[in-house]
Amino acid sequence: MAKNKIVIIGGGASGLVAAIVAARNGAKVTILERKDRIGKKILATGNGRCNLTNMHCSSKYFHGGDKDFITNILEQFDVNKTLEFFSELGIYPINVDSGKVYPNSLQASSVLDVLRLEVDRLKINIECNAEVTKIERSNNFVVYTKDKKYYGNKIIIAAGGKSSPDLGSNGSGFTLAKSLGHTIKKPIPSLVQLKSGADFLKQIKGVKINALAKIIDENNEIMRKEYGEILFTDYGISGPPILQISRIASDYLNDNKRVSVDIDFFHDLSEKELDQILLKRLTSMPNKTIQENFIGFINKRLINIIIKEAGIAMNKKSADIKKEERNKLVSILKKFSLIITGTNQWNQSQVTAGGIITSEIDEVTLESKKVKDVYLAGEVIDVDGDCGGYNLQWAWSSGVVAGMNASN
Ligand SMILES: Cc1cc2nc3c(=O)[nH]c(=O)nc-3n(C[C@H](O)[C@H](O)[C@H](O)COP(=O)(O)OP(=O)(O)OC[C@H]3O[C@@H](n4cnc5c(N)ncnc54)[C@H](O)[C@@H]3O)c2cc1C
Known part of the structure; x- marks a missing residue:
């Protein structure tokens, strides 16, 4: 033959x-x-x-x-x-x-x-x-x-x-x-980085944190979640968990659908448990400002952004933080939301x-x-x-x- x-x-x-x-x-x-x-x-x-x-x-x-x-x-x-x-x-x-x-x-x-x-x-x-x-x-x-x-x-x-x-x-x-x-x-x-228009990104460019990333559709449904090292960049977010969930974002954006990523900084704690921990910190360090109180609790460069997002004055004393403000902080720490506006281009995508x-x-x-x-x-x-x-x-x-x- x-x-x-x-x-x-x-x-x-x-x-x-x-x-x-x-x-x-x-x-x-x-x-x-x-x-x-x-x-x-x-x-x-x-x-x-x-x-x-x-x-x-x-x-x-x-x-x-x-x-x-x-x-x-x-x-x-x-x-x-x-x-x-x-x-x-x-x-x-x-x-x-x-x-x-x-x-x-x-x-x-x-x-x-x-x-x-x-x-x-x-x-x-x-x-x-x-x-x-x-x-x-x-x-x-x-x-x-x-x-x-x-x-x-x-x-x-x-x-x-x-x-x-x-x-x-x-x-x-x-x-x-x-x-x-x-x-x-x-x-x-x-398998590509995700872009977001959030104005605080420039401030936290380069920050790496271990957290849970959840990709959320327009009905607030979690489509996929991945834990690992997330990197904030000036254009958005990167790192293994982001690459892993990027396909869904790419798909949704291609269909002109709204998609966002929620980051949970304390994925192993329930809101209630996190609230207890926060309450303990606030009561044990009553004279520290909320800004000072958060040192060692989360990445330093995220502190101002989270406090600002919660609508709390940076210099407010821990003892003066009200329950509603505490709830707001807990909710942001568990659900730090970024609207995704795009993905990086072909030269950055792996697949x-x-x-x-x-x-x-x-x-x-x-x-x-x-x-x-x-x-x-x-x-x-x-x-x-x-x-x-x-x-x-x-x-x-x-x-x-x-x-x-x-x-x-
Ligand atoms: C940075 C990066 C890291 C990655 N890491 C991993 C990893 O660790 N593990 C993993 O599983 N996957 C990884 N991937 C994905 C994996 O590399 C690809 O899925 C895989 O290489 C695809 O193999 P392929 O043969 O289909 O295509 P390719 O490997 O892309 O090969 C296609 C080849 O065809 C040639 N070609 C294209 N058009 C023509 C043409 N018209 N005429 C002649 N030649 C042509 C190209 O030059 C190229 O050499 C990674 C990808 C990237 C970009």
Whole structure:
């Protein structure tokens, strides 16, 4: 039987593993990569440490496409198979926290290096500075870059989403898929910082606190809550819990719906318990101003903002704080609300929500239902995961499934 000749568009996480399994399965593989080198985004993952998967991976941590579709792909190349794959390439995986897996080197470059070495060993042809602009089908596929044509009998589109275009993915995968007849669900930034117009932000820029962030819809329903380190910036809020809830905000803003974030500075105390603690502080330090009283209770730079928000004079003595004022303070400390006006842009977002809709892709093989012999992998598909190794797991799983089926 003649060898399959596969052209892979995109040398990122999904494209590289697709190329490896396809070449191991006997195919002749070419990767076309628009940047000057492959795998640039991998180097930036996990703050340069590469959180390559998560031991708790399941479809519940993913959004966008159909859940059964996602499960089907994840189960074909699950976390154990992923760890085996990378271990065989030389990565010694360690489970750092909450199921997050990293290479023991804590260097994302080692993940890219082992993939690159395997790509070289398998004699996979890599063409960099080769941005694909058009795909045509005659007998075989003709894949066009600015100055060259490439031929193959199978294509894998693994061009990523629109997030962090400096690292390569500029949304051109969506344009290519659309030109083949695919429907693209509007891409929106996910795992991204949130903007707010609150005027006090400039004053507390740089403040980091451990707190519970709740994302609230226009009916005051809590849509998701996440605990962790929140960073106030001059434009809004950032930090792991904010990135985690950002997808919902992005979605709501895209639909022109109101969305806000409530921060609970004392998530492990009920309002009643917090009130008791506050009462004790006020009575045990009666001569201190409320401003002085709050020193050591909350971050110093937040004190004035919270007292002002409660409508209390800074120099009011603790002994003179009335019950209603105490209630107001408790309520602000438990529910510090920020109206969200936007998200940061593509260059700041880690992941793209939206993309090629899953109903147009075979849920077992990842072959396009629009054009035979075209396969899709990675973030170009309308599947995005939470923060924590899920997005790379999707890239590995979908890359392997696409690579295997394209080469069969
Ligand atoms: C800063 C940052 C940190 C992250 N950290 C983590 C983490 O720790 N854990 C985790 O699970 N996920 C993380 N992610 C998300 C994860 O990196 C992505 O979900 C994953 O890389 C997607 O893989 P992909 O192959 O679909 O796309 P990409 O990795 O984006 O690769 C797509 C490739 O296609 C190329 N390309 C695009 N268009 C064309 C074209 N027309 N022609 C030729 N080539 C093209 C691009 O240059 C790129 O190299 C992070 C993302 C960012 C930005």
